[in-house]
Amino acid sequence: MRPAALISQALEILVALAAAPLFLGWVSQCRAWLANRGAPSVFLPYRNLHKLFHKEAVLAQNASALFRIAPYVVFGTMVVAAGIIPSLSGRLPLVAAADAIALVGLFATARVFLSLAAMDVGTAFGTLGARREMMVGFLAEPALLMVIFVASLISATTALPAISAHLASERLSVDPSLAFTGVAFTLVLLAENARIPVDNPATHLELTMIHEAMLLEYSARHLALMEWASALRLFNYACIGFALFVPWGIAARGIGPLGLSLAVPVLALKLAAAGAGLAVIETLSAKLRVMRAPEFLATAFVFAVLGLLVHILLGGP
Amino acid sequence: MTHVPFNQQLLNACAALMLLLSFAMLSQRRIVSLVNLFAVQGAVLAATTLLLAWRTGAGHLYFSAVLTLALKVAFLPWLLHRLIRRLGVYWDTEPLLEISGTMLAGILIVVFSFGLAEPIAHLASTSMRNAIGIAVAVVLLAFLMMITRRKAMSQVVGFLSMENGLFFAAMSATYGMPMIVELGVALDVLVAVLVLGVFFFQIREQFDSLDLHHLERLSEHQ
Numbered sequence: 001m002r003p004a005a006l007i008s009q010a011l012e013i014l015v016a017l018a019a020a021p022l023f024l025g026w027v028s029q030c031r032a033w034l035a036n037r038g039a040p041s042v043f044l045p046y047r048n049l050h051k052l053f054h055k056e057a058v059l060a061q062n063a064s065a066l067f068r069i070a071p072y073v074v075f076g077t078m079v080v081a082a083g084i085i086p087s088l089s090g091r092l093p094l095v096a097a098a099d100a101i102a103l104v105g106l107f108a109t110a111r112v113f114l115s116l117a118a119m120d121v122g123t124a125f126g127t128l129g130a131r132r133e134m135m136v137g138f139l140a141e142p143a144l145l146m147v148i149f150v151a152s153l154i155s156a157t158t159a160l161p162a163i164s165a166h167l168a169s170e171r172l173s174v175d176p177s178l179a180f181t182g183v184a185f186t187l188v189l190l191a192e193n194a195r196i197p198v199d200n201p202a203t204h205l206e207l208t209m210i211h212e213a214m215l216l217e218y219s220a221r222h223l224a225l226m227e228w229a230s231a232l233r234l235f236n237y238a239c240i241g242f243a244l245f246v247p248w249g250i251a252a253r254g255i256g257p258l259g260l261s262l263a264v265p266v267l268a269l270k271l272a273a274a275g276a277g278l279a280v281i282e283t284l285s286a287k288l289r290v291m292r293a294p295e296f297l298a299t300a301f302v303f304a305v306l307g308l309l310v311h312i313l314l315g316g317p
Numbered sequence: 318m319t320h321v322p323f324n325q326q327l328l329n330a331c332a333a334l335m336l337l338l339s340f341a342m343l344s345q346r347r348i349v350s351l352v353n354l355f356a357v358q359g360a361v362l363a364a365t366t367l368l369l370a371w372r373t374g375a376g377h378l379y380f381s382a383v384l385t386l387a388l389k390v391a392f393l394p395w396l397l398h399r400l401i402r403r404l405g406v407y408w409d410t411e412p413l414l415e416i417s418g419t420m421l422a423g424i425l426i427v428v429f430s431f432g433l434a435e436p437i438a439h440l441a442s443t444s445m446r447n448a449i450g451i452a453v454a455v456v457l458l459a460f461l462m463m464i465t466r467r468k469a470m471s472q473v474v475g476f477l478s479m480e481n482g483l484f485f486a487a488m489s490a491t492y493g494m495p496m497i498v499e500l501g502v503a504l505d506v507l508v509a510v511l512v513l514g515v516f517f518f519q520i521r522e523q524f525d526s527l528d529l530h531h532l533e534r535l536s537e538h539q
Contacts, residue, residue, distance in 0.1 A: 174326040176333030295344075298417035302340055305424050310336065313431055314329045314447050 008089040008260060015264070016082035020235035021045035021228065023271050028202075030279030045231060052224035060121045060217055070117030071218070071225035077110040078232040086250050087239040088263040090161035099158040100148045103240075104141060107192070110229070111137045118214035129213025132290060136198060136210065139297035140191045146304030147181045147188065150311055151244050154178075160243055161250075168247035176314070180307035182245045186281070187300035189241065191293070193234045196282040198293050208287065238274050246270060324372050325444060331365040332448040335485060336427070339458040342478060343423055343465075344416050349407055351474050352397045358481055359389030369488060372444065377496050378488075385484070388503055393477065393510060397470075400514050406470055406527055414465050423458055430454040437490065445489040452489050455482030469520060469527045473513050480506055 025042040032039035041047075059068065083094040084103055098106070115130035152158045154177075155166035191198045194211035203209060215226050243250070249266030288296055321329075338358040345351045363385040370378035401407065414422070434450035441449065459479035463472045480502070487494045494502070517527060524531040 173321070174323075174330045176330045179330075180333070180337070295417050298420055299344065302420045302424060306333075306336060306340065306427070309424075309427055309431065310329075310333045310451075313450050314332065 005091050005093050009083060009092050009094055011260065012086075012088050012092065013079060013083050015088060015267075016232060016235055016239075017079065017228075019271070020231040021049060023235050023238065023275055024231040026272065026275040027234075027278050030276050031282060034279055034283040045227070049224050049228055052219075052227070053221050055220040057220035057222055062121060063217070064120055066113075067117050067120040067217075068222070070113045070120075071222040071229070073113045074110045075225045075229040075232075077106045077113075078229045078236065081106045081236050082232060082239075084160060085236055085239045086161040086164050086243050087267055088250065089260055090165050090250055092161060095159055095161055100152065100160050100163065101145070101158055103160065104144055104148065107144075107233070108137070108141060110233070114214055114226075118217075121217045123217060125213045125216050129210055129216075132210045132293075133214060136191050136293055136297065139294055140188050140300070143184055143297060143300040143304050144188045144192075146301065146308060147185045147244070150177055150181045150304065150307045153308070153311060160240070164243040164247040164250060167244065168250070177307040177311035178245065180303050180310065182241075184300045184303035184307065185241055185244065187296065187303070189237045189278075190281065191297055191300070193230070193237060195278065197285045197288050197296060200287055208290070210290075235271075238271060241274065242267075242270050324368055328365060328368050328372070328445055328448070331361055331368065332445070332451045332485075332489070334361050335365070335455055335481075336451050339455045339478065339482075340420060340423055342474070343419055343458060343462050346416070347407065348401055348468070348470050348474075349398070351471055352394050352401070355397075355474050355478060355481075356390050356394040358478060359385060359393075362481055362485060363390060365485070366488060366493070369445065369492065373492055375492055378493050380496065381493055381499050384499065384503055388507065389477070389481065393506075396510060396514065397474070400517060401470065404470075404517060404521060404527065406468065419461065419465050423461060426457045426461060427454045430457050441490050443489060443492055448489040449486060452482055452486030455479075455485060458482075467528050467530055469513075469517055469529055472529065473510065477506065477510070 022042060022045070025040075025045045028044070029039040029042050080094070080098075081103055083092065084098050084106075086092060086095075111133065115133050118126040118130040118133075120126075148158070151163050151167070155163045157163060157166070190196070194201050199210040199212075200208065201211065203212070211230065215223060218226055249270070250263055335358065338354055338361065342351055342354045342358070345354060363382050366378050366382035366385060370376070370382060430453035431450040434453045438446045438449050456479050459475045459482055462478065463475035466472055466475065484502075493499065520529075520532070521527055
């Protein structure tokens with residue numbers, strides 16, 4: 001294995017770890033601006049993590065080992081996912097181990113452990129949150145898979161860097177199937193990352209929360225890892241979106257340090273735009289009732305399938 | 318993938334939009350938004366006709382684009398909005414099937430109609446022959462909407478959307494119908510909506526509601 005490839009792989013994971021809380025902070029800042037509130041610092045998530053890592057961890061008396069290892073598993077899967085998704089460079093040794101479909105599996109693993117841990121202590125809120133999370137998850141997953149299938153069908157491969165390289169090399173054209181899948185992907189992103197139409201990340205309102213309800217029993221370093229993992233998940237989803245729909249600016253194979261150093265500002269620019277866009281969507285939409293969430297995700301699925309069908313019908317030469 | 322010319326890309330995008338708008342109508346609960354979506358579908362149809370006219374240089378398509386614009390984007394939506402205001406029906410509560418179930422059925426219909434249209438598409442020689450499947454799907458989706466809705470108002474919008482689909486089918490298969498047929502159909506649709514508008518008032522007077530459920534029973538059993 002070439003050292004250059006290893007370096008780009010390591011850089012990719014480190015950038016994801018470092019930039020994920022910043023991205024979360026940027027989204028919150030944009031939301032605060034749009035709501036005409038005084039914005040918290042962009043670095044607030046870092047301070048939060050720092051504070052949590054220095055506290056003493058408290059566990060419920062009846063917590064099992066699963067409860068204790070779940071944060072590490074969730075965090076670990078998110079780090080591995082960050083290693084597979086081409087955010088800076090298309091040259092990633094880890095990609096040989098897992099393609100885009102395995103990536104969806106990684107997200108599912110994280111979700112299962114999160115939900116099991118939430119049910120482990122046996123509090124009402126944890127169970128409620130876990131059940132809702134699984135409901136959202138099992139509806140969002142087919143939509144996400146469909147999005148990936150469309151992209152794979154266009155580029156005839158399921159490896160994300162190859163998909164993204166193929167899409168970047170194509171001539172710029174009006175492609176309705178990619179537009180539809182783009183909408184579907186945005187809806188899935190909102191649902192999977194507990195953003196506003198499905199869940200509100202900023203509240204502890206008992207009856208409506210999903211993601212927060214599952215973390216209620218965690219404290220200190222465990223909570224820090226969970227929060228960092230959810231920041232990473234948002235970052236990962238954003239990077240999947242970039243790889244599929246705005247694949248330009250990712251350093252291709254054979255490009256050395258120059259390409260990588262060029263890819264960093266491009267990624268920062270894309271993240272800034274995506275964060276602002278996310279904040280706009282969240283500000284404009286109202287939180288759905290939980291029972292409407294299936295409809296929201298069915299819409300995402302329909303968009304993705306329409307993308308697939310339109311590609312099959314109109315995309316062929 | 319071979320490169321397709323830009324206006325062909327735009328035509329494909331318009332066809333995809335037609336399909337998307339059909340699904341949007343299928344999922345819509347509010348009648349006012351339904352009528353607006355119908356107007357947007359008409360606008361996409363007019364845009365497709367214009368693009369096709371520009372691409373093929375067929376003069377009569379410009380006329381039919383103007384006709385579509387005047388009738389389906391301006392006049393019919395205005396008429397329907399006026400009817401909604403005068404009848405005071407803004408909601409179509411309780412479609413017969415759940416919305417997400419309807420949409421999944423819609424996907425099956427799209428797959429079916431793509432299969433159905435494939436042999437026809439082989440026969441046609443137009444540049445839009447791939448879109449015949451979409452046109453058939455738009456017609457069948459409008460059918461589905463008429464089946465799953467209870468209120469007379471949304472059934473009429475479904476009927477009109479079906480006519481959009483037929484028009485689109487004619488365009489993609491043979492670059493539009495002869496002018497005289499097109500005028501005749503436009504007049505038919507116009508008269509149908511006017512007559513149905515009168516019907517609405519009659520139905521409401523008789524049953525105090527626009528729910529077509531009441532029409533299923535014979536009057537002697539009442």
